Amino acid sequence: MKLEFGTTELQAQPYLGIRAKTTIDKLGAIMGPLFGELPCGTMATVTHIGPYEGLPNTWAALTEWIRSQGLEAAGAPWEVYVTDPGAEPDQSKWRTDIFFPVR
Numbered sequence: 001m002k003l004e005f006g007t008t009e010l011q012a013q014p015y016l017g018i019r020a021k022t023t024i025d026k027l028g029a030i031m032g033p034l035f036g037e038l039p040c041g042t043m044a045t046v047t048h049i050g051p052y053e054g055l056p057n058t059w060a061a062l063t064e065w066i067r068s069q070g071l072e073a074a075g076a077p078w079e080v081y082v083t084d085p086g087a088e089p090d091q092s093k094w095r096t097d098i099f100f101p102v103r
Contacts, residue, residue, distance in 0.1 A: 003058060005046050005065040007102065012037040039075050044100040051091040055079070058098065066102055075101035 022030040044066050048058040066073070077100035085094060 001049055003046050003048075003061055005044065005062065007071075008043050008045055010038070010040050010043050010099070012040040038078070039101055041074065042102055044069075044071060044102045046098050048096040048098065049092070050094060052094070052096070055096060058096075062098055062100060066100065071102040073100065074103040077101065 020030055044062060046058060046062045046065070048055055077098060080097040080099070082095040082097055083093060085091075088094065
């Protein structure tokens with residue numbers, strides 16, 4: 001599979017996925033930071049097609065591409081699992097998009 005790298009501009013977007021335990025008196029202070037949005041800005045991107053076991057190779061290729069373009073990391077990267085493995089048993093069709101904030 002040939003990887004295609006690029007950059008894209010993302011707008012901020014909400015996300016859900018952080019669990020925290022607190023007491024009612026500290027609820028406001030704890031919840032505020034948990035409701036942040038995914039960062040906006042320039043992202044290096046690549047789409048991985050195939051089993052998750054191949055993701056480390058795609059990550060390595062993306063970070064090398066970022067260096068080759070004279071870009072540098074500008075935040076924490078993330079993955080978007082586009083294909084639901086429960087709905088698509090054929091791992092060769094699984095799609096994972098990777099976003100890496102850069103400057």
